[in-house]
């Protein structure tokens with residue numbers, strides 16, 4: 001994989017992450033602003049429901065990002081480490097090596 005191909009794949013992965021974060025904010029934080037107008041029982045039920053939705057969306061995000069990384073080869077061919085965390089992508093772009101094992105991953 002070339003450095004430009006890797007950059008494009010990391011950008012696509014980051015876009016997926018931003019979409020899920022926007023969905024999480026919309027589904028959880030915006031409705032929480034209206035919880036204060038409810039009585040305590042309804043507020044607790046509302047918060048629990050929002051937390052369950054948030055956990056479901058977070059799980060979907062992790063599965064989707066992992067699937068995207070596996071499908072596009074964003075894993076080290078030597079040690080199988082993911083090459084997509086933000087800090088790891090900077091190391092990979094700068095050095096061309098895996099941040100986990102140090103082996104070359106980019107051409």
Ligand SMILES: [Zn+2]
Pocket residue numbers: 076077078079080081098099100101102103
């Ligand atoms: Zn590695």
